[in-house]
Amino acid sequence: MGRSDLERLSREELIELVLRLQRPQKTSRTSSKPPSTDRKERREQAKPGGAKPGHEGHSRVLSEDPDAVVDHRPDRCACCGGALHGDLPAEVVSVSERIELPAVAPVVTRHRRLAVQCPSCGGRGVAPVPQAARGTPFGPRLHAVATYLKTFQALSYERLQAALSDLFGLTLSQGGLMNLLRRAQARFRAGREAAVAKLRRAEVVASDETGVRIEGSNSYHWVFHSTDAVVHTASPTRGAVVVREMMDGHRPAVWISDRYTAQQGHGVRHQTCLAHLARDVAYAVEVSADPVPLRLQFWLQAVFALAERVTDLAASTLAAKRRALERRLSDILSAPSRCDLTYELQARIGRARDQLLVFLDHPGTVAVTNNGCERLLRPAVVQRKMTNGYRAMWAATGEADIRTVVDTARLSGASPFATILATVA
Template identity: 80%
Template sequence: MGRSDLERLSREELIELVLRLQRPEKTSRTSSKPPATDRKEQREHSKPGGAKPGHKGHSRVVSDDPDTIVQHRPEACARCGSSLHAAFPAQVVSVSEQIELPEVTPIVTQHRRLAVCCARCGTRVIAPPPEAARGTPFGPRLHAVATYLKTFQALSYERLQAALSDLFGLTLSQGGLMNLLRRAQGRFRPGREAAVSALRRATVVASDETGVRIEGSNAYHWVFHAADAVVHTASPTRGAVVVREMMDGHRPAVWISDRYTAQQGHADEHQTCLAHLARDVAYAVEVSDDPVPWRLQLWLQSVFALAERVTDLAASTLSAKRRSLDRQLGAILATPSRCDLSRDLQAKISRARDQLLVFLAYPGKVEPTNNRSERLLRPAVVQRKVTNGYRAMWAATGEADIRTVVDTARLTGSSPFSTVLKTIGA
């Protein structure tokens, strides 16, 4: 905006412009920006980390099946000096453990084909090639360790190569590692298909996406999840076509997501993420004296408080509270305001009004926020920041398959490495 444009503005428009320029930047608390983007001075004045007052501490659990037990028994009485015979009964007063990792070295099995001359006819007979010589020289556990480190610890090929060399004394080229990982990723395809099949039968589905670099171009990492399945997928687009292809005509009862248009209209009802809305409201409360954002913040606090005990209330009670909350929201949205932030919030919430309290009709099955999708995407965000993306689409697709199988198995309590090893060794 140039000088001539400013001169044509009215007094009210100039005041509004100045007020906008004076507004503070959005932070992770007042928007969807990650905490790492907050300014240093903001982080210094933020709440301290660590346990909160009154938090009950936890200590390491003592092993139920130790490899070695050493009994430390007193030999003489500390008072009179009498000998304490080994036959005297004793009781355990404390247990401490010393834990160490064994030295890990590769187990190399060398298969040698031998040739033997027949004593009768002189024919030179060569043993047939063993099964072990027909495939890769690397075993399932080595495939699993490399896959785990690359996928879940976000190691680049260079760092993975160094880790295998330093920890296990293995020398593998980056090309060899790439081939190893590509073989391992292929083992996860059946598990992915099973997860997609479960997703296409789900009643409640949630989704989200984040940016990623693939083959030097901007692309997207999507996540879809239901009660019994988590599906990750890599795509060059952020459009609704990704959702349509994933669901293949299946229409759930409820879809949970943010207000992004591409994720709308895929279910009978839609639950908009209230956490996103709460951050927008928090920003308006911080920069404006208008009462509308403050009233919206109090309304959201009431909604979140109700969400915490939604499974403890009867359906009739939830229905009555939903009607009451909707009336309160209607009054807030109808309140006149001169603040542009308040008006924007009122317009935004009005468009999504029928999507804010859907979770009350499905107690315990529909969450009021889409936070779980964000948690499922967080490892992909870390991977993007550490490695700057994927060199090839097959790598992004293969890693999405691995995350699909592992995150789905996590729903039943399986650990990532055990799932990777079990899948590759199957």
Template identity: 60%
Template structure:
């Protein structure tokens, strides 16, 4: 095949813009076609757009490798996962967040092996996640996401038949206030408030109830008891929630609703590498489009 036939008539900025609109503004192929036609007079087929994405996929491998290296040296890691579709099958978008890196990965599995493969034996000082079993046991200490338990407590407060849900809800309100103010508090104050919270939590857990919803809530909190206030021992370094991971996954959730998934595994892997590069660069203050353009033109 002649060399000219193997190239592309589109420059780096067109490639970067297509990637930016697809991955960051969550455009579908049809909307991308409309944007390029209306703004630039470019009539692009969906096949041409796919070839753009496939052609540029390898350029984000280096950024992903750098982010992985930073993640595997992190002291605090937050992790979450959400469902997705790849090649018509159920799959999962995983995200791993630290202060210096955000790593996305698309896998067909939701098992703990994904964490083992990603972390490559590194055990951070603190692991932040929800109570899903595959998220347990990956750090020296664990911080359970309080937002998940708080949502359950509010549901029980509204739908339960006693006051257990409300008592737990008020307890979480106090815990969130401590998490919000902890960086400005003296160590002795944090210690005293933590002790008071644990004392009151144990009193709630010792309560008896005939409400099934309340019993389930107490059981969840009882199992997570030793992971609930870990953030108190790492003032300003460990969040009480896993919101950072949920925010990192939100674009993937929206895109799932827009496109219903990926037709090929390479596309899911390529977008995960792109998101990894962009989200990690964002931590250093770089904008998504210029990060993508820099990778494409490198």
């Protein structure tokens, strides 16, 4: 906006512009911005980490099945110096453990095909090519380790190459690593298809997406989450077409997401993530003296408190509390205000009003926030920051398949590496 534009503004418009410019920047507490973007002075004012006063301490749990047990007995009495024979009864006064990793070195098995001349006819018999000598020289555990480090520890090819060399004494070129990972990723396609099939039968589905660079272009990493399936997918678009292709006509009873347009209209009913609204309200409370945002904040706190015990209350009690919340919200949304932030909040919440308390109709099965999807997306965000994205689409889709199989298995308590090893073996 130039000088001529400013000169055409009215006095009230100039005052409003100055007030807007004086507002503090949004932080991770008042928006969806990550904590890493917070201003340095705010981070310096944060409370120190570590245990707080009065926190009950915890110690390492001893192993249930140690590999070896060594008893240390005294051989002389500390009082009189007399001998303490090994057949005397003893009691355990303390137990400690020492934990160490064994030295890891590759196990190389050389397969040699032999030829033998027949003593009867003089013919030459050659052994068939063994199965171990067909295809890649690298075994399934090496495939699993490389896949785990690349996908879940966000190592670049260069750092993965260094890790395998430093830790295990393995020398692999980056091209060899790329081929190794492509072979491993292909083994996860069947598991992905099974997870997608489960998702298309789910009654409650949550979704979210985050930006990622693929082949040098802005693209998106999507996640879809139900009670028994997690599906990741990479796409060049953030549009609703991604959801329609994923669900293939299935329309769950409830869809959970933020208010982004592409996430809307995919379920019979929709539960808006109230955590997103709470951050917007927190920002309005921080920068505005208007009482309406504070009333909205109190209302959301009441909703979150009710969500924590929604499975403990009778249906009649939930219905009564819902009516009370609806009445409070009506009063808040109809309250007059001259604050533009308040007006925007009232309009935004008014448009989503039928999506705020859907969780009360599905106690224990519909979450009040979309934090589950946000947690599932966090490793993809870390990967983006560490490696700056993917060089090729096959790498993005292959990694999405791996995350799909691993995160789905996690729902039943399986560990990531065990799942990867079982898949590639």
